[in-house]
Every structure is written in structure tokens, then in C-alpha cells.
Amino acid sequence: MNYHVLTLFPEMIEQGLKTSIIGRAIEQELLTLSCTNIRDYANNKHMKVDDYPYGGGAGMVMMAEPVYGAYQSVTEKIGYRPRVIYLTPQGEVFHQNMAKELAEEQDIVFLCGHYEGIDERVLEEIVTDYVSIGDYVLTGGELPAMVMIDAISRMVPGVLSNEESAQTESFQDNLLEHPHYTRPAVWQEKEVPPVLLSGHHAKIEEWRHEQSVKRTKERRPDLLR
Numbered sequence: 001m002n003y004h005v006l007t008l009f010p011e012m013i014e015q016g017l018k019t020s021i022i023g024r025a026i027e028q029e030l031l032t033l034s035c036t037n038i039r040d041y042a043n044n045k046h047m048k049v050d051d052y053p054y055g056g057g058a059g060m061v062m063m064a065e066p067v068y069g070a071y072q073s074v075t076e077k078i079g080y081r082p083r084v085i086y087l088t089p090q091g092e093v094f095h096q097n098m099a100k101e102l103a104e105e106q107d108i109v110f111l112c113g114h115y116e117g118i119d120e121r122v123l124e125e126i127v128t129d130y131v132s133i134g135d136y137v138l139t140g141g142e143l144p145a146m147v148m149i150d151a152i153s154r155m156v157p158g159v160l161s162n163e164e165s166a167q168t169e170s171f172q173d174n175l176l177e178h179p180h181y182t183r184p185a186v187w188q189e190k191e192v193p194p195v196l197l198s199g200h201h202a203k204i205e206e207w208r209h210e211q212s213v214k215r216t217k218e219r220r221p222d223l224l225r
Contacts, residue, residue: 001030001031001032001103001105001106001108001152001153001156002031002032002034002078002106002107002108003031003032003033003034003107003108003110003149004034004035004036004074004078004082004107004108004109004110005033005034005035005036005109005110005112005142005145006036006038006067006070006071006074006109006110006111006112007035007036007037007038007110007112007140007141007142007145008037008038008039008049008112008114008140009112009140009142010035010036010037012142013033013035013142013145013146014033014035016142016146017033017146017149017150018033021153021154021159021160022149022150022153022159025153025156025158025159028158030156030157030158030159031153031156031159033149034074036070036073036074037070038062038066038067038069038070039066040070041065041066041067041068041069041070041073042063042065042066043065043066043069049062049063049066049067050062050063050114050115051063053116057116058116059115059116060115060116061115061116061117061118061119062113062114062115062117062118062119063119064118064119064121064122064125065122067111067118067119067122067126068122068125068126071084071109071111071122071126074109078107081126082105082106082107082108082109083102083105083107083108083109083128083129084109084110084111084126084127084128084129085108085109085110085111085127085128085129085130085131085145085148086111086113086118086123086127086129086130086131086141087110087111087112087113087131087132087133087141087144087145087148088113088117088130088131088132088141089132089135089136089137090130090132091129091130091131091132092129092130092131092132093131093132093133093134093135094131094132094133094144094147094148094151095171096151096171096172098131099148099151099152099154099155100155102148102152102155103152103153103155103156108152110141110145110148110149111126111127111141112140112141112142112144112145113140113141114139114140114141131144131148132144133147133148171223174216174223174224175212175213175215175216175223176212176215176216176219176220176223177212177215178207178208178209178211178212178215179211179215181193181196185197193207195207
């Protein structure tokens with residue numbers, strides 16, 4: 001899996017992702033992460049990437065040419081036009097099944113916007129997917145890109161040390177994950193459910209499934225529908 005991020009703040013992406021599980025996967029060459037600074041493709045002496053919107057209105061809009069230049073630098077390097085995800089509140093809301101689907105790709109480009117958005121003409125030219133991480137507005141696309149990269153990477157073989165963990169987490173089969181417990185067996189007068197201490201694997205799995213259904217009904221009944 002090769003991630004290519006088009007951004008005005010490459011250091012934000014690199015510092016946020018080159019640690020923990022994702023950082024280890026990059027070191028092991030299970031993933032690659034490259035950031036392209038859109039400002040490097042500005043065609044003016046002040047390296048300006050935004051301008052006033054036609055028709056008036058508040059704020060500034062990112063210009064088409066720097067974005068397109070950054071995109072072309074990626075396609076020239078890899079030799080084809082990959083999927084390009086534009087992080088925007090107007091997109092489809094990101095979910096676990098989308099993460100699984102995207103994990104099948106060889107290359108993914110993430111386009112991080114700023115200001116009031118990006119010139120529509122370049123979006124029409126290069127974007128294949130419009131994706132949101134929720135119904136709220138952020139200052140830029142970098143945080144959503146990092147969220148998506150983290151979620152997608154967990155689906156890439158070898159990234160998680162325990163392959164089973166990716167199959168038993170929340171949203172698997174549209175259920176939230178069951179509760180977890182560890183030592184000591186009694187804490188603050190609260191005991192670990194006896195079934196988990198029984199060693200009876202079939203009963204443990206049955207209990208975990210029941211707890212997943214119960215928790216989903218209580219916290220996310222929409223998933224059961």
C-alpha cells in the first residue's frame with residue numbers, strides 16, 4: 001500500500017503517522033507514505049496557492065494549477081492515474097467497509113484542501129472519491145487523511161501483529177465490540193465476568209457475541225437496522 005498525500009502541511013502528516021503501529025509498518029515497508037507540498041507547484045514568485053473566489057464571498061479558494069501540478073508529480077512517478085480521495089464535508093461518510101475496500105488498492109492519493117475549498121475544475125479533473133469523516137467542518141484535510149490512512153492500514157496484511165484483531169473489532173458484522181477485561185480479577189470490588197475465567201471457549205464466544213449485540217442495541221441501534 002502506497003499513500004500519497006497532497007497537502008500544504010507535509011510535516012503535519014509525517015509527524016502524525018510515522019509513530020506507533022503505522023510507523024512500524026512503514027519501517028517494515030508494508031506501507032509507504034509520501035507527502036507532496038502543493039505550494040511547491042505554485043507558478044508565481046510568492047508561492048501563492050489561493051485567490052479570491054469569482055462571484056465574491058468570504059474567504060479564499062485554492063487555485064487549480066498548483067493542485068494539478070502536485071497531482072501530476074505523483075502520476076508521473078507511479079505511471080498511472082490512481083484513486084484520488086478529496087477530503088470534504090460534502091463527501092460520503094467514511095466507514096469500516098470503505099476502509100476494507102480501499103485496502104485493496106496499490107496506491108491512494110489524498111487531496112487535502114484548505115480555506116473555502118479548491119477550484120472545482122481541478123476536482124472534476126482528478127478526484128475519484130469525495131469522502132467525509134463526519135458531519136462537521138475542520139480547518140483542512142490533513143486530520144481526515146490521517147484518520148483514513150490509520151483505518152485503511154489496519155486492513156493491510158501484516159500491519160497488525162495479531163491478524164484476528166482486525167476481524168473482531170467494532171463494526172465487524174455491524175456489531176460493536178464486546179467488553180474487555182484484564183488482571184486483576186477483582187478491581188474496586190468489580191469482578192471479571194466468571195465465564196471469562198472458565199476456560200470454556202465456546203461459552204466465552206457465545207457470551208462475547210451476546211455482549212456485542214447488547215452493546216450495539218444500547219449505543220448504536222442504527223447499526224442493527
